[in-house]
């Protein structure tokens with residue numbers, strides 16, 4: 043959609059959030075509110091996107107990327123915010139501006155497009171919805187069929203409050219009409235603010251067309267002002283995300299109890315059981331079983347791998363692996379294909395080659411474990427000597443006895459064995475068997 047300049051109003055303090063974090067940076071489904079709005083505007087094909095922000099927001103906003111921020115030094119109202127934005131932007135003749143509140147993360151591309159289509163030859167289109175009497179949204183006052191003005195709840199009479207049609211906070215305006223009208227908005231109202239909603243009354247009174255676009259799905263137009271509304275929106279967004287992954291071939295046993303983010307890769311025929319959370323650009327292959335009660339963040343998982351009741355953070359797991367129940371894998375651990383990690387095993391910066399196993403009650407930190415090695419129950423890599431973290435290296439086909447303590451830095455060779463309860467303080471050569479505290483070579487058989 044060319045010639046469309048999108049302006050997001052996001053500078054408000056959001057006092058009802060009762061937070062040090064500016065409202066539009068509160069997250070739902072792993073992304074700030076504002077991220078979702080910018081995304082939908084991009085999808086709608088806006089060719090220039092700017093956001094009106096407060097001075098405190100500059101740094102966070104820049105980190106979000108993809109849009110220009112215009113600072114509104116003092117938050118004097120939505121009408122003032124639009125004026126500040128337009129003053130900072132060069133005039134584009136014949137263009138349209140799409141203005142939207144930044145606290146509406148559920149708005150989709152379709153809604154923006156509908157507003158833009160409705161401006162037509164008129165001066166302005168605004169998106170409206172049907173709301174109940176408790177709504178805090180501005181009421182749309184019509185005269186006959188035509189929109190006459192919008193009245194904010196605080197300024198409304200009882201009769202006006204009873205009006206069901208409310209203002210969503212999304213406007214498409216002919217740019218020259220917008221430039222003209224923002225200069226004419228006053229602040230004679232209950233909040234002493236410059237209301238953008240007054241533009242509707244001013245344009246309507248001047249005879250310029252104001253087209254309402256009544257949108258039937260009011261839930262998608264929710265403006266988030268407090269944390270209760272945020273939770274409701276989060277649920278709705280999560281429902282959408284789950285639906286889209288399910289349509290792509292993922293089985294989600296209980297979408298209401300599965301928490302996903304955008305931009306994940308999840309392969310076909312993977313089954314996700316309840317109380318599972320997957321985030322931060324994780325990628326999961328096909329035919330996997332994840333959950334119940336799993337948390338994955340920045341995790342890369344191959345095909346046909348099973349992760350039950352476990353936590354996987356910043357780590358990579360190959361194909362056909364089994365993890366859990368109750369494992370904790372973190373710190374850039376890498377598990378090759380067919381690895382088995384069982385109950386109460388913690389891995390940190392661990393590299394396990396294919397077919398290796400640690401099935402019960404272990405801490406394996408800063409370790410390399412070769413192919414087909416078995417790490418017995420209760421094995422601990424003593425990686426911290428009080429000053430630095432040291433590495434343990436275990437070869438292929440080794441047998442680490444139950445309750446072994448491997449005091450790093452230490453190296454255990456291929457086919458070596460440590461007896462149950464060994465405290466290994468020195469390197470064990472390939473094929474050697476050691477036991478005891480400190481571990482000593484056992485007589486050759």
Ligand code: UD1
Nearest residue numbers: 051052053054117118119120123144145179180209211265
């Ligand atoms: C606004 C509308 C109301 C509508 C509702 C829909 C006005 C006066 N009222 O009310 O009719 O039903 O949205 O959600 O517009 N902002 C700035 N600078 C400011 C003030 C606000 O950028 O000086 C931004 C806020 O960050 C927010 C948006 O504008 O994203 C809307 O402001 P908010 O205070 O939430 O308006 P509402 O009272 O919800």
Ligand code: CA
Nearest residue numbers: 145265266267
């Ligand atoms: Ca609002």
